[in-house]
Amino acid sequence: xxxxxxxxxxxxxxxxxxxxxxxxxxxxxxxxxxxxxxxxxxxxxxxxxxxxxxxxxxxxxxxxxxxxxxxxxxxxxxxxxxxxxxxxxxxxxxxxxxxxxxxxxxxxxxxxxxxxxxxxxxxxxxxxxxxxxxxxxxxxxxxxxxxxxxxxxxxxxxxxxxxxxxxxxxxxxxxxxxxxxxxxxxxxxxxxxxxxxxxxxxxxxxxxxxxxxxxxxxxxxxxxxxxxxxxxxxxxxxxxxxxxxxxxxxxxxxxxxxxxxxxxxxxxxxxxxxxxxxxxxxxxxxxxxxxxxxxxxxxxxxxxxxxxxxxxxxxxxxxxxxxxxxxxxxxxxxxxxxxxxxxxxxxxxxxxxxxxxxxxxxxxxxxxxxxxxxxxxxxxxxxxxxxxxxxxxxxxxxxx
Numbered sequence: 001x002x003x004x005x006x007x008x009x010x011x012x013x014x015x016x017x018x019x020x021x022x023x024x025x026x027x028x029x030x031x032x033x034x035x036x037x038x039x040x041x042x043x044x045x046x047x048x049x050x051x052x053x054x055x056x057x058x059x060x061x062x063x064x065x066x067x068x069x070x071x072x073x074x075x076x077x078x079x080x081x082x083x084x085x086x087x088x089x090x091x092x093x094x095x096x097x098x099x100x101x102x103x104x105x106x107x108x109x110x111x112x113x114x115x116x117x118x119x120x121x122x123x124x125x126x127x128x129x130x131x132x133x134x135x136x137x138x139x140x141x142x143x144x145x146x147x148x149x150x151x152x153x154x155x156x157x158x159x160x161x162x163x164x165x166x167x168x169x170x171x172x173x174x175x176x177x178x179x180x181x182x183x184x185x186x187x188x189x190x191x192x193x194x195x196x197x198x199x200x201x202x203x204x205x206x207x208x209x210x211x212x213x214x215x216x217x218x219x220x221x222x223x224x225x226x227x228x229x230x231x232x233x234x235x236x237x238x239x240x241x242x243x244x245x246x247x248x249x250x251x252x253x254x255x256x257x258x259x260x261x262x263x264x265x266x267x268x269x270x271x272x273x274x275x276x277x278x279x280x281x282x283x284x285x286x287x288x289x290x291x292x293x294x295x296x297x298x299x300x301x302x303x304x305x306x307x308x309x310x311x312x313x314x315x316x317x318x319x320x321x322x323x324x325x326x327x328x329x330x331x332x333x334x335x336x337x338x339x340x341x342x343x344x345x346x347x348x349x350x351x352x353x354x355x356x357x358x359x360x361x362x363x364x365x366x367x368x369x370x371x372x373x374x375x376x377x378x379x380x381x382x383x384x385x386x387x388x389x390x391x392x393x394x395x396x397x398x399x400x
Contacts, residue, residue: 025256025257025259025260025356026052026053026054026260026356026357026358026359027052027053027257027258027260027261027322027354027355027356028050028051028052028053028353028354028355028356028357028359029049029050029051029324029351029353029354030048030049030050030051030351030352030353030354030355031048031049031051031325031349031350031351031352032046032047032048032349032350032352033046033047033048033049033347033348033349033350034046034047034347034348035047035069035345035346035347036345036346036347036348037343037344037345037346038343038344042068043068044066044068044069045064045065045066045068045069046064046065046068047062047063047064047065047349048062048063048352049061049062049063049349050063052359052363053260053261053264054260054264054359055260055263055264055267056131056132056133056263056264056267057129057130057131057132057133057264057364058129058130058264059127059128059129059130059363059364060127060128061125061126061127062125062126062127063124063125064123064124064125065122065123066122066123067120067122067123069122070122121143124141124142124143125141125142126139126140126141126142127139127140127141129363129364129365130268131364132152132264132267132268132270132271132272133267135151135152135153135271136149136150136151136152137149137150137151137152137155138364138365138366140366140367140370144373145369145370145371146370146371146372146373147366147367147370147371147372147373148372148373148375149366149372150375152271152272154375155375156272156278158375159278160278160279160280161278161279161280161281161284162279162280163279163280163281163284164280164281165280171280171281172280174280176280176281176282176285177282178282178285178286179286179289179290181311184286184289184290184293185293187290187293188289188290188291188292188293188294189293191290191293191294192293192294192295192296195294196296199296201231202230202231203228203229203230203231203296204228204229204242205226205227205228205229205296205298205299206225206226206227206228206298207224207225207226207227207298207299207301207302208224208225209222209223209224210222210223210224210225210248214250214326214327216250216326216327216350216351217326217351217352217353217354219252219255219324219326219351219354220252220253221250221251221252221253221326221327222250222251222253222305223248223249223250224248224249224250224251224302224305225246225247225248226246226247226298226299226302227244227245227246227247228244228245228299229242229243229244229245230242230243230244230245232335241335241336242335243332243333243334243335244331244332244333245330245331245332245333246329246330246331246333247302247328247329247330247331248327248328248329249305249306249325249326249327249328249329250325250326250327250328251305251306251323251324251325251326252322252324252325252326254321255322255324255354256356257356258320258321258322258324259320261320261321261322262314262319262320262321265314265319265320266314269314289310305323306323306325307323308321308323324351324354325349325351326350326351327349327350327351328348328349328350329346329347329348329349330346330347330348331344331345331346331347332344332345332346
């Protein structure tokens, strides 16, 4: 082969390689975060998240270290954030979960053997892997050293709820109808209009984009702020004691490689679909979405800065956007008089690194040495937890 032709061939191959690498971009996000209580500089919990994305696969790794929380807060609950039935300024007692006097007794769950207990449950990691190219769902934990691996369709079928199986077998066999997006939005808006006067006595919401720009790891983003005032002693007059929840976050604009997220979303829809029929009950299927439509519009606007609406068309810019969070902070302030000064809870997270390097293949599998746990064992554990709860307090409710 002549040198000129050889050079042309090498140049063409190099160009094809570059083009292929751009079209097949892998994206990695690394975020670090912490949980603080009060004005203490020591973080109760430190955590990191790693998000790995390809056109047809996604992995989310969550690492945490809650060592500082041990012994810092009584029973793990901050004072000033009482639970149901707990006195103001105290921690939530376990008696809160006890059945009412004369009611059914809770079934006791078998405690794990000593050798089954993790060495340090306050430090560990959890991972979820979604492989849409071969329809695999994998989840594993560093504490238990086991993993679940299931086919997506089998997993959805096994997790499908069927409340009519014993109560009304005919309904169980019939596929429930679904609302259209327009019907859900309309029904939710009508209910919201009815309950909003009362809701304003319990919750007030505010949302606005922030004018200033901020840069994280060299990436500029748009900021937003959402504030909710929650009435801890609601009344029809709107008086009471108000807790404040404040969120601030910055979202990156369009970045090189973001097209991989549109490809991933399409792969997910192709595998899992947008079907909302996760049970044999139309009420159970539609209730969460109608309730979402009932929520204040400020909450909708805030949520859609971080993700597109569920029914967003695949060819729209919103569907292709990664909505990468650059920074986020959540602050919870109890009502005045219910806690000592500066007893606020603050969760903070920021981007540490964004990369577009090719990802190693081993991250898409469970770690070597982990034991596979059948999905049936997970279902049995779920049934055991549900069985430990008292039955629904409705007259004539049949046993499950």
